[in-house]
Each structure stands twice: as structure tokens, then as C-alpha cells.
Amino acid sequence: MSNSTAALAHRTLLDRYMTSFSLHIKELCPEAQMEINFTNYDGEDGHIILFLPPSISDDEREKLGNQLAERSIEILLESGILILVELRDREIFTS
Numbered sequence: 522m523s524n525s526t527a528a529l530a531h532r533t534l535l536d537r538y539m540t541s542f543s544l545h546i547k548e549l550c551p552e553a554q555m556e557i558n559f560t561n562y563d564g565e566d567g568h569i570i571l572f573l574p575p576s577i578s579d580d581e582r583e584k585l586g587n588q589l590a591e592r593s594i595e596i597l598l599e600s601g602i603l604i605l606v607e608l609r610d611r612e613i614f615t616s
Contacts, residue, residue: 531566531602535559538602539567545592546571546606550585554611567604572611582608 543555552574559567571589573582589606597603 534600535566535602535604538596538600538604539569542592542596542604542606543569546589549588550574550577552576564603565605566602569604569606571606571608573608574611 539557539559543557546553546555546569550571550573554572556570556572557567558570562568573585577585586606586608589608593604593606
């Protein structure tokens, strides 16, 4: 397989897993907002920044973080693709 063919196959697989993972996140926390990044950094294939709603409790945040870490590991073991999720608090700005 040529480098360009291998790169295209990898990108196609990454797209499929990023889409699936983002839909999974929306099921778990529909109020959250996401920023998806495909920048390859330090072995990472994809990165999702998840902006959590202010109403989420510390326990819910921890549970969500654990669920997302487990799914990230499952994807890595299934495909060799590393997608990490960063949890952030969503800032509420008032005018």
C-alpha cells in the first residue's frame, strides 16, 4: 500500500471513529458543546474538547470523564487510533 493510500485509509478510519465518539458523547451529555481537532500531536490522532454545562455536578463530571476514558481506550485497542477528550467548564458570559 502506498503512503498516500495508507494515509487516506487512516483518515477514513479516524473520521469514522471521531464521528462515532462525538455522537456517543452527545448521548451521554447532550448539553455539552464540542470542539473537534484532527491535529496529530504527540501520538494523538484526534482530540475533542468538551465544554460542560455549568449545571453538571462534580460526581457527574467524574463519571462522564471515566466513561469517555474507557471509550477512548476501547477505540485505541480496536483500531490503534488515539482520541483523547478534554473536559472543560463552559464559561457563561453575560452582556
